[in-house]
Amino acid sequence: MSGELYIGDRWREGRGPELVSTDPATGHPVWRGATAAGTDVFEAVAAALKAFRPWADAPLDERIAAVRRYKAVLEARAPAFAADLSRETGKPLWETRAELGSMIAKVEVSIAAQAERAGSREAATGFGRAVLRHRPHGVMAVLGPFNFPGHLPNGHIVPALLAGDTVVFKPSEETPLAGRRMAEAFEAAGLSPGVFNLVQGGRETGADLLKQPIDGLLFTGSARAGAHFRRQFVDRVEVILALELGGNNPLIVWDDADPEAAAAIAVQSAYVTTGQRCSCARRLILPQGPAGDRVVEAIAALAERLAIGAWDADEEPFMGPLISARAAAGARDEVERLVHNGARPLLPFRQPEGLGEAFVTPALLDVTGIASPDEEIFAPVLQVTRVDDFDHAISAANATRYGLSAGLVSDDDALWRRFLDRSRAGVVNRNRPTTGAAGNMPFGGLGASGDHRPSAYYAADYCAYPVASFEAERAVDTTSEIKGLRP
Numbered sequence: 001m002s003g004e005l006y007i008g009d010r011w012r013e014g015r016g017p018e019l020v021s022t023d024p025a026t027g028h029p030v031w032r033g034a035t036a037a038g039t040d041v042f043e044a045v046a047a048a049l050k051a052f053r054p055w056a057d058a059p060l061d062e063r064i065a066a067v068r069r070y071k072a073v074l075e076a077r078a079p080a081f082a083a084d085l086s087r088e089t090g091k092p093l094w095e096t097r098a099e100l101g102s103m104i105a106k107v108e109v110s111i112a113a114q115a116e117r118a119g120s121r122e123a124a125t126g127f128g129r130a131v132l133r134h135r136p137h138g139v140m141a142v143l144g145p146f147n148f149p150g151h152l153p154n155g156h157i158v159p160a161l162l163a164g165d166t167v168v169f170k171p172s173e174e175t176p177l178a179g180r181r182m183a184e185a186f187e188a189a190g191l192s193p194g195v196f197n198l199v200q201g202g203r204e205t206g207a208d209l210l211k212q213p214i215d216g217l218l219f220t221g222s223a224r225a226g227a228h229f230r231r232q233f234v235d236r237v238e239v240i241l242a243l244e245l246g247g248n249n250p251l252i253v254w255d256d257a258d259p260e261a262a263a264a265i266a267v268q269s270a271y272v273t274t275g276q277r278c279s280c281a282r283r284l285i286l287p288q289g290p291a292g293d294r295v296v297e298a299i300a301a302l303a304e305r306l307a308i309g310a311w312d313a314d315e316e317p318f319m320g321p322l323i324s325a326r327a328a329a330g331a332r333d334e335v336e337r338l339v340h341n342g343a344r345p346l347l348p349f350r351q352p353e354g355l356g357e358a359f360v361t362p363a364l365l366d367v368t369g370i371a372s373p374d375e376e377i378f379a380p381v382l383q384v385t386r387v388d389d390f391d392h393a394i395s396a397a398n399a400t401r402y403g404l405s406a407g408l409v410s411d412d413d414a415l416w417r418r419f420l421d422r423s424r425a426g427v428v429n430r431n432r433p434t435t436g437a438a439g440n441m442p443f444g445g446l447g448a449s450g451d452h453r454p455s456a457y458y459a460a461d462y463c464a465y466p467v468a469s470f471e472a473e474r475a476v477d478t479t480s481e482i483k484g485l486r487p
Contacts, residue, residue: 092311140214143221168214250284250398254393
């Protein structure tokens with residue numbers, strides 16, 4: 001195969017500048033290739049447009065068989081694919097193996113969701129029947145993130161293909177190899193030419209793609225980018241937007257919760273994937289006094305024990321590097337601003353000794369009483385706020401323009417009911433990490449965290465639109481039923 005773009009049914013060289021992705025742990029290149037220029041993007045969308053009608057008209061069973069072939073390819077290639085994901089993202093191998101498992105599981109979950117949420121059904125009426133059907137939108141542009149470069153775009157693409165849409169996928173410029181591996185899997189699954197297309201590149205390539213006559217944008221990424229897309233498409237109402245964005249997510253620990261149990265939940269909420277999950281807890285809300293102190297001490301003690309290292313280190317790490325040295329420098333700048341404004345470091349944010357510039361240690365900051373910006377720091381940084389009572393804890397949790405995930409650690413059923421009723425988030429967990437989400441449930445948020453089109457099980461909703469019909473087998477003269485008709 002030559003080239004790094006997959007358009008129609010063949011690989012080709014891009015006409016744009018070269019892009020290189022590197023292992024963030026070492027800086028060594030893992031992928032390089034020419035990106036897509038505007039003409040390449042035009043041709044990819046043209047291929048998807050040409051393929052749309054035959055793919056949409058194909059029986060659903062054929063589309064199901066195609067995505068199941070893709071699933072079989074993923075299963076066969078999972079070990080090598082996981083290793084490539086680790087090399088490119090820096091994530092430990094245990095994480096990327098789990099990511100491949102999620103990609104594989106997504107196929108059957110999406111088939112079930114398609115039947116339940118976007119299938120067809122009918123009911124008898126006095127004149128015939130009422131029928132509900134769903135129809136695909138057309139060409140879907142999918143923009144992928146770097147943190148889960150396989151799982152998250154996969155969660156858009158598989159439901160779109162099942163619905164009868166065709167796809168043009170642009171991976172993050174940080175993880176083009178992941179996109180390459182996905183395209184190879186779809187190619188091996190034998191999809192019809194143009195049903196799935198891959199273009200590589202950065203913001204310019206993405207901008208070129210969104211200027212094309214697409215029918216939907218399925219995006220996972222930052223709230224800032226999501227706001228930009230909302231503005232860009234304000235006059236293109238025919239383009240459906242499904243935006244899965246970030247979060248400044250709260251975790252409340254209350255009611256004399258066991259400190260060690262709470263610490264384990266908080267550490268997994270805040271520091272997993274080196275804090276690079278949109279559902280990571282960013283804010284820890286605790287009661288004033290000794291109970292809160294014990295939780296903080298337990299978190300600090302547990303965080304100090306977390307192994308940090310490269311994905312293939314002899315000692316299996318809990319955390320790898322951030323996606324790049326530039327990302328680590330940006331996160332350090334944000335933490336320094338917080339400290340300058342009065343935040344008190346309980347665990348300092350630093351570069352681990354003997355590791356590269358993209359590596360950081362978990363940070364724990366007490367921001368009680370200071371004006372902490374309502375921003376997502378995409379790094380292992382947890383900000384602690386102390387409050388006087390549970391009502392203030394809920395108010396603090398909701399004091400954000402985001403609304404993706406939230407959590408409560410408490411054995412008190414009454415507190416859980418109050419929190420569940422008043423929390424403003426799309427994922428609300430109890431005694432589990434804020435990052436926990438089931439594939440057979442919706443995943444998404446409100447406010448700056450999304451546009452009320454959750455993904456996961458509910459991706460079927462935005463990949464097809466409903467068509468409601470009144471139907472009768474034959475035309476019957478109903479002149480006598482017309483009111484006010486003159487003789």
